Amino acid sequence: MIKASGLTKKYGDKTVVQDLSFTVKPGSVTGFLGPNGAGKSTTMRMLLGLDKPTRGRSTIGGRAYVAHNAPLHEVGALLEARSVHPGRSAYHHLMALAHTHGIPKSRVQHVLDLAGISQVAGRRVKGFSLGMGQRLGIAAALLGDPAAVILDEPVNGLDPEGVLWIRNLLKSLAAEGRTVLVSSHLMSEMALTADHLVVIGRGRLLADTTVADFVRDSGAAAVKVVTPEAALLAQHLAAPGVEIAPSAPGVLEVRGTDSEHIGRTAAAHGIPLYELTPHTASLEQAFMDLTRDTVEYQATATPTGAAA
Numbered sequence: 001m002i003k004a005s006g007l008t009k010k011y012g013d014k015t016v017v018q019d020l021s022f023t024v025k026p027g028s029v030t031g032f033l034g035p036n037g038a039g040k041s042t043t044m045r046m047l048l049g050l051d052k053p054t055r056g057r058s059t060i061g062g063r064a065y066v067a068h069n070a071p072l073h074e075v076g077a078l079l080e081a082r083s084v085h086p087g088r089s090a091y092h093h094l095m096a097l098a099h100t101h102g103i104p105k106s107r108v109q110h111v112l113d114l115a116g117i118s119q120v121a122g123r124r125v126k127g128f129s130l131g132m133g134q135r136l137g138i139a140a141a142l143l144g145d146p147a148a149v150i151l152d153e154p155v156n157g158l159d160p161e162g163v164l165w166i167r168n169l170l171k172s173l174a175a176e177g178r179t180v181l182v183s184s185h186l187m188s189e190m191a192l193t194a195d196h197l198v199v200i201g202r203g204r205l206l207a208d209t210t211v212a213d214f215v216r217d218s219g220a221a222a223v224k225v226v227t228p229e230a231a232l233l234a235q236h237l238a239a240p241g242v243e244i245a246p247s248a249p250g251v252l253e254v255r256g257t258d259s260e261h262i263g264r265t266a267a268a269h270g271i272p273l274y275e276l277t278p279h280t281a282s283l284e285q286a287f288m289d290l291t292r293d294t295v296e297y298q299a300t301a302t303p304t305g306a307a308a
Helices: 040-047 090-099 105-115 130-141 160-175 187-193 211-216 230-237 259-268 283-294
Strands: 002-011 014-024 028-033 055-060 075-078 148-152 179-183 196-201 204-210 222-226 243-248 251-255 275-279
Touching (some): 014 179, 014 196, 028 187, 040 148, 040 179, 090 130, 148 160, 160 179, 160 187, 196 211, 196 283, 204 211, 222 259, 230 259, 259 275
Parallel strands (some): 028 179, 148 179
Antiparallel strands (some): 002 014, 002 055, 222 251, 243 251
């Protein structure tokens, strides 16, 4: 189990993480989400003892990371795939790590096979592509057969086969009862991989819930209604918490209520319906709605060179 309690990190006058508390439980994949600058990497570094919190504490397996006698057996981490001596081969990089914990050669070969890089194990890391470097970093994270795994953007640089591989790997690690915390900006992958979400913005906790509940409670889901009496139906549906927006003549997008209520309301007032289609919100929509006010840099849709 990974636990953060009141984590706060300040750099001078700037607070990067503020009073952040959450628990990552074993047996599921927890997605750690937030916009750029939200404090995800800083939080992960504090969990691993690489940054000292200004306030608060964190534990992995009931202890601070630095208190573990054999940390590679407790937690495997990938924060920066390129943190490898470029002159070493993949094999010797893993062997150097293995020697620190008395890990046998057979385990080194196992993680090389698991990551799909056995054929390039003798090559120097400086010649590795971004995707190969990611695979080596994940192999290193799994070297000690750890009870907990922390991965920062593990699919970065991977091809479609690699993305599928890491997705299945994360699920299998959780199925074995391990604690898995993974950050990613790819909402489509998190929707397929994660069971639970911890979402932060500007260093503060925004959500700590299951993926299903996060999407359901986001308010981004809508019902498409097609009727020749759109204005009249909108009047009858108007209520606190209900948002009604015309998207085309005779078409309404309704949020804050369900298709059953809309259908009953239309029937009660003799309003014909040509279409009544619920649209489930995506994780990406829910995430964007929640974090819109915490994005550090706001881009515009105006192309370069276009008139303002």
